[in-house]
Amino acid sequence: MNISKDMNPKSYEKPRILTKASDKCIFRICDGRGQIHQENKPGDDYMVICQCRKYKQQLRKIKSAGIPTDYTDKTMNDFKIDMYETDYSVRLAKYAKQAVTGYLDRYQEFEDMGKGFYFYSQTKGSGKSLLSMIIANELIKRYELNALYISVVNMLTELKNKMNQSNSKVGVYDLIESFKKADLLILDDLGVEKATEWSEEILTQILDDRMNYRRPTIITSNVSVEGLERKYPAGRIKSRIEKLTFPLRLPEESVRETLSKQDNEKMAQMLFN
Incomplete structure (x- = not known):
């Protein structure tokens, strides 16, 4: 079923973060697993990499x-x-x-x-x-x-x-x-x-x-x-x-x-x- 233009869900001005922030993330953005669940509009959601994952990778390289x-x-x-x-x-x-x-x-x-x-x-x-x-x-x-x-x-x-x-x-x-x-x-x-x-x-x-x-x-x-x-x-x-x-x-x-x-x-x- 096609949805008319007027019926399309409203887009957010900025992506809405669905992931609950945790102290396990050094930047308090994600839940500590290194991924952020974001949503542009209802039904249009996706995952992005959190800064903490790159930070952890750098720490591992420094330790190694x-x-x-x-x-x-x-x-x-x-x-x-x-x-x-x-x-x-x-x-x-x-x-x-x-x-x-x-x-x-x-x-x-x-x-x-x-x-x-x-x-x-x-x-x-x-x-x-x-x-x-x-x-x-x-x-x-x-x-x-x-x-x-x-x-x-x-x-x-x-x-x-x-x-x-x-x-x-x-x-x-x-x-x-x-x-x-x-x-x-x-x-x-x-x-x-x-x-x-x-x-x-x-x-x-x-x-x-x-x-x-x-x-x-x-x-x-x-x-x-x-x-x-x-x-x-x-x-x-x-x-x-x-x-x-x-x-x-x-x-x-x-x-x-x-x-x-x-x-x-x-x-x-x-x-x-």
Whole structure:
């Protein structure tokens, strides 16, 4: 039966949401299942994807990247220039923040070049790891890429453990391939590990593959680029890192130590005031 124009149900000015909002949805739009039941007019209803589903997918990607829980929600706003004390440290931090911001804004161009960063500073807690994981978080959110974060010490330990297993060849190959093929690889604390002929060979394999296929790599280290030749005497690590990354020196100040002192002062006030 045809319905005359005058008898058509009235359309809503905006789609009417039929789904009952719940606290299970971080945006309080859907019921937590990631879909919104909407209606243009009676009898014309449909489902749309809620923002919370994409948010959950991003969180899963961040967690699967191996990023520690304390860093999974970090953004550029968390890299605070005023945490550094000396003028020189502030200048270094400003330069690093400007460089990282520019990198994120033009990432697709740098991705085509296969370029990342080499953050270095002899001081622990200076912001190297924080900046590297901010980059990972932002790129996962913007481009939904597959990132992988691991400290060099843990990477080598995992490989050694795989080698001691019965199916070692398969396990070691798969693990090395995951480091080679990740859209973005973050190698934390390069230079802390005990350098051996074997460890240098493993690092060379991974860096060489990433260099050849232009896959961006972020590296943090307590060793300057010039000092890499002394740390890795075979000489193959330095040249690959120079090709893969743009070096950025971080201040020789421990922001982590400053933040820890602030936390303790806050806790003391809560306990005794």
